[in-house]
Amino acid sequence: MVPTQYYLVLSAILFGLGVAAFVFRRNVITIFMSIELMLNAVNLSFVAFSQSMPATNAHKLDGQLFVLFVIVVAAAEAAVGLGIIILTARNRQSLNVERVDLLKL
Amino acid sequence: MNGFISHLTSTLSEGTGFWVLTFIKILLLLFIVLTVNAYLTWFERKVVAHMQSRIGPHRVGPHGLLQPAADGLKFLFKEDVMPAGVDKFVYLLAPFLALTLSLASLAVIPFGPQPLPFPFFGHQINLWITNPDIGLLILFAITALGVYGVALAGWASNSKYPLLGGLRSSAQMVSYELALTMSVVGVVLMANSFSLTDIINQQDSSKYGFLGWNIIGIHSFTQVVGFLCFFISAIAETNRVPFDLPEAESELVAGFHTEYSSFKFAMFFIAEYTSMITVSALCTILFFGGWHSPFPAAPFWHFTHYLPSVTLLPFGLWVIYDGIKYETIWGRLVLPLIGAVITAIGAALLIFPAANEFIQAPFWLLGKVFFFLFFYVWARGTLPRFRYDQLMNIGWKLLLPVSIVNVIITAGVVLLRTKP
């Protein structure tokens, strides 16, 4: 059986990579994706914790439920966020976040 | 219920024999499916032709039976053009993705309840590659990923028509996936499981015959609405007529695979037909009792067990007869041969009852699948294509709400039934 620890370390690494992507990439869509990556990393640790609990524990499944909620929220976020991105791209003719640094045009 | 993980570990802990067996199974299935695909095209062309009072392919081989082979060769030997300025990786990835996923979905479909009577190095040979508890979920997961093949293909080939086709089709698939999933929930509720075998067993027909199937649902509740939703959205999901907008020849030349030539094009082609088969199988399993025969298991109905041979024998004889008076010498040689084989099989089933009993389940399953395939072709032959807005309206405003309502009602009924 795989030790829970491994999953946690993996999720830590993935999260860090997500952060790195957030910092390094300039394309707003990619940045958005890196956010999703971080969410996924967190989900992983959620599930890892949940499965590390004994079956007798009443809260065993909570972790997985949280994951479901996270996914749902991520979906909503993607819908709205991408809408915003489309709008911004339309107005500023650029997807580079470094070029979009003014509150108004 | 011992879940996927234990399933997995157990399978992994199996010896090499198991691996070999599975490998062979996979190869076999691939071979069969690809052949069926090939002849499905032939079948389609024939049927459509006859619907339009044409003859259809009849040059290559008797009744054009070698047409598929000819097409295959053509695909293989044609020059493989890669348009300028395409994103190579994605351009190559797309067809692979499409084909792989559609083939992979076959892995979880069971073709019969009991294993072959003879073991293979001590491993019993089930009529499925794998049968996880969440077969249905896996199927949907794979279908969900199926979008990418089309979308990426459209985008990668760096051209207008494909892009539009890709956008269209991905939008269409995403939209209809919801309806597809929702319409199945009713069945899942009644079976109380995601396992395909469970679902089939739940619609047991031994007592009431086909009344036990979910489509009639005498055991719990009729899923006819669910079936309609499912089948329509399945057609849309597979980009077939009347929902074949991604490859609307008249508008987009050939849609997302305009820029694809030779074998890559063939991959898309195969993927499409394979998914047709998968969907038909799914329809059968979910709503039409899978491998259950439409007749009760009462002794009175035992004669129905001879239906396979009863269908095979006359067909074989007819093929022989037809072959004898075929115009080309080649045909006069080949066709009777095939007829003889078919007749032989039919006879063999009569002679060996065990084999006959064993063949029942696959027979019914494949029979139903064949019917649905025929339905596909039929639809293609008759229905015109929808307009894009109509398509979206049907998906979002008709199918989705209806299937949701169906879910609610079914849930209510199931609740009432389960209440002591």
Next chain:
Amino acid sequence: MPNQPILEHLWIIPLLPLLGGAINGLFGTKWPNKIVNTVALSATGLSFLAAVEAVREFITYVAPTGQIFRKEFFDWIFTGASAGNFRIGFDLQMDQLTVVMVLVVTGVGFLIHIYATGYMAHEGGYYRFFSYLNLFMFFMLILVLAANYVLLFVGWEGVGLASYLLIGFYFLKKSASDAGKKAFIVNRIGDFGFMLGMFLLFRTFHTLDFSQLFHQVATQDWPHEGWGVFGTFTVAGLLLFTGACGKSAQLPLYVWLPDAMEGPTPVSALIHAATMVTAGVYVVARSHILFQHSETALVVVAIVGCATAFFAATIGLVQTDIKKVLAYSTVSQLGYMFLACGVGAFSAGIFHLMTHAFFKALLFLAAGSVIHAMGGEQDMLRMGGLRKSIKYTFATMFIATLAIAGIPPLAGFFSKDSILLSAYSIPGGHPLYFVGLLTALLTALYMFRLVFLTFWGKPRYDEHHVHVHESPWSMLGPLVVLAVLSVVGGWLAAPALWGGKDYFTEFLAPVFGSGEAAGAAAAIDEAAAHSLEIALAIVAVLTAALGIAVAYWLYLRQPKKPAELAKSLQPVYRTLYNKYWVDELYAATVVRPLVWISDHVLWKIVDVEAIDGTVNGIAHGATAIGDRVRHTQSGNTRSYAAWVVVGALVVIVIVFWPTLRPMIGMVTK
């Protein structure tokens, strides 16, 4: 109890004026005077009727039981058990003392309201005036009905506020607004003492509720604090008395009252003669038990009262402003009341309070009527001979003058007489008695001086410009009523003279029972006491007569004389005329240093340097920091992201520190 509808809802009595005041204050701006005074009068009138009914119920149902009526309406301050269940409730009580006060306040107040409708008819801010006046009524009633010191203090401060507002009613007039401030500030000094007193009491008895507190004092035997012993009671008493001095304008805090005459005359009548200024007396009487426990306190009260009485009377002699004279006479009469309290004759004090309320209110109103007739003229030297032109005013005012001068059988005679008697009859009270007597003489003198100057002699005003006219009945009515009261007001105590018993004292006995005992303890046996009483009465009357005679001689016979006297006794006259330079003294000793400190220290250093410096410094600091930090807000998402990462790092380090420290150790090794 169904048969005590009002008593059960005692809060109605104060609430009505409050409502009136609120309504007028909030909506009165646009209303015509009719509506305004309808509201105000109905409020006070109803409150008066309610008071009467309440008193009836009290006397019929409660008084016979020897109890006092007390009801807790709601918790105002209640700290749970955690803070020792300290409770200050909105509790009202009614006992004999309250009865007197409530009747005086509502009754006189109502009359004065009526009067004011006439007097203020042509003034601006009509609605404002009545709203203030009703507000005053509310607070005054709270003051007299309160069942604990804190609630009493609420009323106490409230009437202070109302008086401030009303003194400064003509706020455009600088003198008026100054007078208002002066009154307020001087009162603060007294109130400070009052608060300290309350704190001391609470510290000692852990309650400020009258019944509980006095019950403790009465039941547990506290050491009786003799002369010069400064125990709890002495200190507390003296502190409370300080407050009383402030409110009731006793030495040395009387200075605000004369200036308070800047307010409209009804105000002077109601607040600065009849009711508010007597609050101090009320408080002393209310807490008489405390005072009885301390000789020192009593003596101080008596001496201060006595001194004030004489002092103010002397000043009153030479004032020419009619209202100023009355003001000083008020001060001196209040002195009388305190004298009474000081000698332990609380009921006599309260008695004088009541009668004084009648005739002094009358005097003021009449004076107001005179001023009204003279078209705003207040200087007596510019009046004279008004006797014929304004008969009613003259008649009523004359009655009041007789009353205050102490001519039998008018109210003032009895009250003053009983005071002097009790002053005489306590051991070592003779000096007090004689001073009091002298004061009585002076009182008669200056009051008749006032009357003679105003109503007799030739008119000293320009008849062509000033059209003397009698006031409307809305003003005369109250005068008449009050005149009647000032005549009969004292008869309750009359029988005492011919051996009967003093009904008023008897009525108040449940409250002051023990107090009177102290007073009467000194008295010799009945017969001697009675003869003494007669003798003293005669003396008093004679003194008054003497005073009148002197006034007659000086101001009617030889009108030149006063001027000559003034010239011959120049220093004395100037001293008196300038009120002993007390104001100047205060200005020099208190006001100017205070102003200097506020100006040079508090303003120039503390405020400008310290406070403004701090505030501006903070502002500048913020701007400076902002200038630096602003550059991080580049709008560049990536740098934001980087910053977020920095923050996350910090958080992680903090959270996982215990785990990470050993690793860091490993790394460094």
Next chain:
Amino acid sequence: MSAPLIIFFVLAALAVIGAVSLILQKHPIHSALSLIVVMVALAGLYLLMGAEFVAAVQIIVYGGAIMVLFVLVIMLLNAGEEERTDFSKLAKFGGLPLALALTGLLAAAMVRHGSSIPNLETPGALAPTGQLSTLLFTTFVYPFELTSFLILVAIMGALVLAQREKS
């Protein structure tokens, strides 16, 4: 080395590679594809942990819906390779060390702490979808309703954003 461990390492490697390539790819589409790889790998890990339903949802929703949205948007905006601007000094010079430090710290903390977390030796006791749904509709019904409402709001928001302002 037991079978699950092998699978774990394979999938973990897949995920990490995907994540890394998400960073390194020039073109958003490639990043998206790498992200999809990560998600599929994670789904596999969920299966490994016995969270079947979560795995399925992961692929269906994340892979099949969300990432499709991303791909669609990328196509729609015809996003090319990103230009290499470096306006943020901090991000340019501090980015790498910061990210490394974060990853390192987190990983280190996990390594230290993780050992204290119990490991279930028995592969059983995985999450029956039935239990999950029961929990979802009983204990977590309010959050559930809330999320549904959130989705509604999100849909409306997306609509408002997406429609071109009419002139």
